Amino acid sequence: MTGLLAIIVPTIIIQAKLGWSSTTGAHGPIVFATGLWLIWHERHLAKNGKPANLIAVFCVLLAAAPLYYIGRVTTILLLEGLAAFVICIAVAAMHLGWRTVARFWFPISYLLFILSPPENWVFVATRPIKALLSETAVDFMAALGANIAGTANVILINGYQLQVAAACSGVNSIIGITAIGSFYIYLRRGSQPGYAALMLALLIPVAILTNFIRVIVLIIVTQQSGEGVAFDMAHDLGGVLLFMVALVLLITLDGILFPIYRYWGARRG
Numbered sequence: 399m400t401g402l403l404a405i406i407v408p409t410i411i412i413q414a415k416l417g418w419s420s421t422t423g424a425h426g427p428i429v430f431a432t433g434l435w436l437i438w439h440e441r442h443l444a445k446n447g448k449p450a451n452l453i454a455v456f457c458v459l460l461a462a463a464p465l466y467y468i469g470r471v472t473t474i475l476l477l478e479g480l481a482a483f484v485i486c487i488a489v490a491a492m493h494l495g496w497r498t499v500a501r502f503w504f505p506i507s508y509l510l511f512i513l514s515p516p517e518n519w520v521f522v523a524t525r526p527i528k529a530l531l532s533e534t535a536v537d538f539m540a541a542l543g544a545n546i547a548g549t550a551n552v553i554l555i556n557g558y559q560l561q562v563a564a565a566c567s568g569v570n571s572i573i574g575i576t577a578i579g580s581f582y583i584y585l586r587r588g589s590q591p592g593y594a595a596l597m598l599a600l601l602i603p604v605a606i607l608t609n610f611i612r613v614i615v616l617i618i619v620t621q622q623s624g625e626g627v628a629f630d631m632a633h634d635l636g637g638v639l640l641f642m643v644a645l646v647l648l649i650t651l652d653g654i655l656f657p658i659y660r661y662w663g664a665r666r667g
Contacts, residue, residue, distance in 0.1 A: 402489055405466065409482045413512060416475060425574030425641075426512045432581055433509040443501040447494030454496075458488040479513040504584050511577035524572075527606065535613045544621065558620050575605040575644040582648060593659045597652060604651065608644040
C-alpha cells in the first residue's frame with residue numbers, strides 16, 4: 399500500500415498543479431472527489447473477490463511501470479496518469495481479481511476524466527466545434543435582424559470584434575460537462591442500461607447546445623454593452639454556471655425522455 403501511495407500521491411499533486419488549474423481540467427477536483435465517493439458507494443461489488451493470477455498481474459505492472467517512469471521524467475501528464483491508473487487496477491486485481499475489478503467499470507472510466515488532455519489536442523479537436531458555433535450563432539442572430547457578420551471563429555457585431563476562442567465558446571467545458579453528466583446518468587439510470595446509453599450519447603449535443611447559448615449571450619452583451627463587458631461576462635458564465643445550465647438541460651431532457659422510454663418499454667413487454 400505504501401508503494402502504491404508513493405505512485406498515486408505525486409501524480410495527483412502534479413495533476414492538480416498543472417492539469418486542474420487549466421481550462422481543460424477545471425472539473426478535475428469534482429470528478430476526483432465524486433469518483434472516490436462512487437467507489438465507496440459501490441464497495442459491495444468487491445464482495446467475494448478472489449486474488450488474480452500473479453503472473454498476469456506482474457506482466458501488467460512490468461508494462462506499466464516503465465511508461466509511468468517515462469511520463470514522470472518527461473512531465474507528460476497524460477502518460478503518467480494513464481500508467482498510474484493501470485498500476486492501480488493491477489494492484490486491485492491482485493487482491494480482488496480481474497472480474498471483480500471489472501464490476502467497477504464505471505467508477506474507473508469516470509475517474510479517467512481527472513486526466514487533462516494536452517492543450518494542443520484540445521485545440522485541434524475543438525476547432526470544428528468553434529467554427530460551427532460561430533457560424534450558427536451568426537446565422538441565428540442575423541435571422542433575428544442583428545447587424546452581424548463572421549468569418550471562421552471571428553464575429554463582427556456593431557463594430558465590435560468577438561473571437562470565438564476555446565475559452566470564449568466554452569468548448570473546453572465539454573469534457574467536464576460530459577464527465578458530470580455521465581455521473582448523473584449512472585446514478586439515476588444505471589439500472590436501465592439501454593436508456594443510460596441513449597442519454598450518454600446525448601451528452602455531447604447537450605454540451606454543444608450549452609456552449610451555443612453562451613456564445614449567443616456573449617454576442618448580445620457585446621451588442622448592448624461592448625466587448626469589455628462581454629469579456630468579463632465570459633468568465634462569469636464559465637465554470638460552475640456553465641455546468642449548472644448543462645445539468646438543467648440534461649435533467650429536463652431526462653424528465654422528457656424517460657417517461658417515453660418507460661412507456662414504449664412497457665408496450666413492447
